Amino acid sequence: MPEYPPIANHGLIGDLQSAALISADGAVDWFCAPRFDSPSIFASLLDQERGGHFTIAPAHDDVTVRQLYLPDTAVLITRFLTPEGVGEVVDFMPVSDRPDVPTDRHRLVRALRVVRGTLTFDVTCRPRFDYGRAPHTLALDDAAATFHGPGLDVHLRSSVPLEADGQDVRATVTLRHGQTAGIVLETSAPGATAPEPLTEEAVQAALEETRVFWHGWMRRCRYRGRWQSMVNRSAITLKLLIYAPSGAPIAAATMGLPEQIGGERNWDYRYTWIRDASFSVRVLLDLGYIEEADAFRRWLGGRGHAARPSGGEPMQIMYRVDGDPHLSEEVLPHLSGYRDSYPVRAGNGAAGQLQLDIYGEFAYAMTHSQDLAELAGYEGWKGFAALLDWLCDNWDRPDEGIWETRGGRKDFTYSRMMCWVALDRGIRLANEYARPADLPRWTAQRDAILVQVMERGWNPGLKAFVQHYDSEVLDASLLLMPLVGFISPKAPSWLSTLDAMDRELVTDSLVYRYNPEASPDGLRGSEGTFSLCSFLYVEALARAGRLDQARFAMDKMLTYANHVGLFAEEIGRTGEQLGNFPQAFTHLALITAAMALDEELDRAADRT
Template sequence: MPEYPPIAHHGLIGDLQTTALVSATGAVDWFCAPRVDSPSIFASLLDQERGGHFTIAPALDDVTVRQLYLPDTAVLITRFLTPDGVGEVVDFMPVSTHPDVPTDRHRLVRALRVVRGTLTFDVRCAPRFDYGRAPHTLTLDGHAATFHGPGLDVHLRSSVPLEADGPEGPDGRGGRDVRATVTLTQGQTAGIVLETSAPGGAAPEPVTEQALDAELEATRVFWHRWIRRCRYRGRWQNMVNRSAITLKLLIYAPSGAPVAAATMGLPEQIGGERNWDYRYTWIRDASFSVRVLLDLGYVEEADAFRRWLGDRFRGPRPPGGEPMQIMYRVDGDPRLPEEVLGHLSGYRDSFPVRAGNGAADQLQLDIYGEFAYAMTHSPDLAELAGYEGWKGFAALLDWLAGHWDRPDEGIWETRGGRKDFTYSRVMCWVALDRGIRLATQYARPADIPHWTAQRDAILVQVMERGWNPERGAFVQHYDSAVLDASLLLMPRVGFISPRAPSWLATLDAMDRELVIDSLVHRYNPEASPDGLRGSEGTFSLCSFLYVEALARAGRLEQARYAMDKMLTYANHVGLFAEEIGPTGEQLGNFPQAFTHLALITAALALDEELDKAADRD
């Protein structure tokens, strides 16, 4: 089996339209263009032989590697320490906010420098268009190369000479690659810039040291100015800042829509089939991101997403007849057909590799609560949405008041059939509750008596059917005894007091069954079959929700210990994948937005409760 880097051995860079993963061995092994949900150009993370990569690394075996971010930026530095010298590769993607810059043009800058001794770097750029399915042709001229793929050109410009590498179209795929050898001594630098464009687009300017320095400084200034807007000044400043930057990188700036993760196909279990495409905008994940961004002071980003959300419920209904779909492409397109990329072997033979997401067609009633949670968390909803916006929102709640009492697939997108999920009912309660509050606060026309009656009916139903007296806990779905970590959100949304006896009993039950050394499973798939083979690790989102719930319950010592332990599972640059495996390895798509926003909310809650306790003392 080819040698795959651990999922956690990566840093993330991006330009607010797409992203790239750079491994600790100097390989760009995941990059899609022109958008984050476009077909890949480099995907050796999913198939070392067919996926394609862009690698810069020393031509030595005896190398120690260290990777870090330039503080409070998305500029990634990979350091190579050898007996002969110490070199660095500085990777970043310049952020352009100018409206005239084409959205198909993206620059990935790789600056090489040696800070001690002498070091020789091997460079190889081997793109594989359309997930490795499409061939390309190569035009090469000294310091410039262009790979011509289907609907996209990839330009490579270098301060050192480039040469062609490999045969034409190996195995019927790809085309010739490009390589270079760069030897630098202390104080010397070199640069290689990859730029995408539409076919026939103008090639980028020649690479000069002055131009590289100017782009690096502009990128550093952009991120420093952005992070200065963050209001958080608590105990976990560095981790919150890194999580905030990660969330920003996962927002598609032209529309304001966040994606759930930068990648697709990374397994929840090595060798298993739970390999999903997360490069889309889930209503649920993105809605919680709005609250986090607002709490940190990022009103502009939150409002951009709420405008995107408003367009979804005002637009045509999805094919299933529901007012909204659970996820969309970043431009709002509801079509996400799922296909298996049978030519890719998958990360460490974790097959199938899926592109697209068939769960888009599922019924998940909780999204209406998260939608309302996002749309109504504003100091001035009237200015944001206006009267027409309110009419659309009220019509949505009128519909929900008559359609909430149905089985659905639930928050975790299980493929084992529809059930009466407790969490889905709780979030329907949230939608109606927030609508009632806003109609009253802003004196808006609404059928408040009907909304109130249905809201109260949901609460009674959850209390009577979502509570299992034998377990002494709220459970995953009615008529079951299965615990579910999604219910950790019940206190946050105001459905129940965080110190109510029934909630504390539920928290105790989760502690006994779902929590292992402060790491939290979503649910027990053996007790609640989800229609998929295999198992999964603990869910990092749930582990941070657990910290928040402990803090709000007044269990501060336990909460702080759980928080500090959870942070030890971050990778070397502070990033989290979706899950943590049995031996502490990161699993699933990487980095995951939901995990990072939950980290922020846990830090905010724990800071607040610790400060209150200190004031009492």
């Protein structure tokens, strides 16, 4: 098997429409353009032979590598330390003057410099279009190359000579202390004007503009708490995963990275989940990013009152970043998968599942609107009210649940709870903004849900709320029960549920979402702990007043971050990161846990 870098051995760069992963080996091994969900140009992370890569690395065997971000930016620096010298590759993607306008032009800048001694770099650029399925042709002229692929051209401009390697390109660059070189990859529509020749001044100007952009953006951040550096990095990561033209955040930058090495739990996360993204509204507002929160609410509102297919549900659980509901799932049989984790899937078949909790998350996001009339207007409210009327007739249906299991529909407690949230927030909005609504019906159904959850979602033997009715399975999604106001964070029934989770789902601050052996989910194999759930656990502990336990769990959880502060979806048995990377929901939960713990610690200090 080829040597694959650990999932965690990557940094993320992007320009708010597309993104790339850079390994600590100096390889761009994941890059899709012109959008996050476009077919890949480099995907050696999913198949080192067929996926394609763009690598800049020392021509030395004895190399120590260090990777870091330029503070409070999305500029990634990979440092190579050798006996002959120390060199750096500075990677970034400049943000255009109009990131809110979709474009085919995206630049990935790679600046080389040597800060001590002498170092020789080997450069290899091997694009593989359409997930490695489509051939390309090369046009090369000294320091400029163009790869012609289906529907997209990729231009390579260099300050050093390039040479052909079949239909690919390579180069060798030797630099002494103080010397620099640059290589810029730029995508464009087929036949578009080729970029200007590269100059050192242009590379430095682009670097400075990118630094200024990110520093300016970070100055708007309100967080000044105990975990400043981790919250800042999480905020930048969230910003990198928001598609600026629509304001919609994707779940993760990648597809196909496994939840279990060699297993089949390999999904495409480059889409916008109503659930994940809705919780981002509160976080963005709390951090001070009102424009980003409003942009997503406008996108979300468009999904809420879009035309409903005859006989279908009002909303899907996920969409493409432009709101397109078509996410048909296909297997890419020519890709072997990360460390033979097969199959590799593009698209996501879970888009058609019934997950009733999304209506609660949708309403939760809209509740945080500072001006509902401006964002939704009367027509928007009518669509929202119609959605809640539909929910009154449909909340008591089995569904697939938050975790998108493929083991059949059940009466999931979390789904019922979030239907309660939808109606509760709808009632609040109707009263606050004096909107027309069938309040007696909404109130009756809201109260019926609460009674049902309290009576059927509670297992007296376990003294805990359980995953679905008439089961003994615990589920970490219920950590949100007190956080959305369904139950007091210090209620005896909730504290006993927290104790039960601590016994069964928690290991060294890490939290499993549920036990798949106790609750078959229709998939083979197992999975790691869910980092999202681990941070929800921290927040639940903090709100329950268990501050010493919460702080220790938070600090331990942060030791599982990678070397540049990023988290994938899961943590494996030996601490390795698993699943798609980086995951937005995990970083959202990190921020909310940090803010909640800061708040509770400050309150405790005020009482002493």
